[in-house]
Amino acid sequence: MGLQEFKNSLGADQPPQDFPLPLQALWYEAKGDWHQAHHLAQSAGDKAGAWIHAYLHRKEGDPSNAAYWYSRAGQTPSQLPLETEWENIAQALLQQYT
Known part of the structure; x- marks a missing residue:
């Protein structure tokens, strides 16, 4: 799946069930459901989940928490x-998972 197809899937009520948790988290974030995105990012328990977790905290305006999660993800803030x-x-995740 490419980025445009991923964006097109946002027209549905739920993400495709075969999406890994980190992609589901990004999907819910794009739909405006920060809390579900945060829950899924935490549940992923891997570097991809940590990267999304960092992004979510950056978006909410918590740079110190975001910095911690960028570090856990091995990413530069x-x-x-x-x-x-x-x-x-x-x-990056679409390339990793497909």
Whole structure:
């Protein structure tokens, strides 16, 4: 699946069931459900989940918590616009999982 197909899936009521937890988290975040995205990112328990967790805390305006999660993810804290970072994460994870 490519980035555009992933974005197109946002028109549905739920993410495709075969999406790994980190992609589900990004999907719910894009739909405006920060709490479900946060729950799924925490549940993932891996570096991909930590990266999304970092993004979510950055978006909520908690840079120190975001920095902790970027570190756990092995990522440099982003200074990109949030939309660009979301797309970069989605693209990287789509390549990883497909």
